Amino acid sequence: MPELIAGRNSVLETLRSGRSVNKVYVAQGSREGSIREIIALVKERGIPLQESDRSVLDKLTAERHQGVVAEAAPYEYVEVEDIIKKARDRGEDPLVLILAELEDPHNFGAILRTAEAVGVHGVIIPKRRGVQLNATVAKVSSGAAEYVPVARVPNLVNAVEKLKELGLWISGADMEGDSSLWAANLTGPLALMIGGEGRGIPRLLKEKCDFRTYIPMKGVISSLNASAAASVLLFEVLRQRSKMGE
Structure with a gap:
């Protein structure tokens, strides 16, 4: 099924990323600000553009659409190996984020936004028992969902083992961790694991971590x-990592 992307930033980044878009809906009379750039990109790529009453866009999506909605192809997930290859091709130590049973799409979107800003090479999520990429995640990520590769795997434990075979260290975020993140060495090939809301990292995955860090709080x-x-x-x-590069 096509994915409906709502909001100016989200639609703009979807178009810039080159993702396949079937149609773009723009509210009648909307021509100000970034809407002009969106329309220009739509025409440049030959994408059908439909001007509609705002009530039509309201029915298309429950998200705050800001006068524009794109009908895009479904998100394409990648393989774990693709994430590592991306890092190697850049000549960088892999930095991977593992989300263990995260359920809130708003959290997922916010995490993707930070991941893109920091330079994370990819995110790994489970096929079941966790949030998936959807329109809400894309909206909250402000377009970052278009740039951060996401691998969806049937078994996170197996994925962690694969990362270890590929030379990555696994660090789990855990309030009962071995050391504070200030004291931990977070350079080199690394996968950071974040647990689900309220539950943290499941026991089997926690046991697979090479070390666990906590965030000091007062x-x-x-x-x-x-x-x-x-x-x-x-x-x-x-x-x-920036300090190591000085």
Whole structure:
């Protein structure tokens, strides 16, 4: 089934990424700001453009569409090996994010946005018992979903074993971890694992981690949500890698 992408930033990045788009709907009278760029790209790529009343766009999607909706081809998932190849082709140590049973699409979208900003080479999610790529994820990611490859695997434990065979270290985010992320070495080929909301990383996956790190906190709240934790961890990886490159 086609995927409906709503919102100016999301539609614009979908078009820029080269993803196959079947049709773009624009609200009648919308020509200001980024809408002009969207229309120009639509015409340049020969994509059918339909001007419709805003009520039509309201019926197409429950998302806040800002006067534009794109009907795009379904998201294409990649293989784990494709993610590692992307890093190797760039001459970089692989940085992979593993999302273990994450369920909130808003968290997923926010994580993808941070992952793109930090330079994550790809994200791995399970085929079942976890959120998938969808329109809500794309909207929250502000277009990052178009640029961060996502592999969907039947078994995360097997995927972790494959990453280890490919030379990656596995680090799990865990409030009862071995060391704080400030003390951990997060350079080199690395896969960061983030657990699901409220449950954390499942036991079998936790046992597969080479080491586990926690985020030091001074407040009363004992944990961050998945997207906030991922942001803290990923920017610490970026800091350490940037320091190594100095």
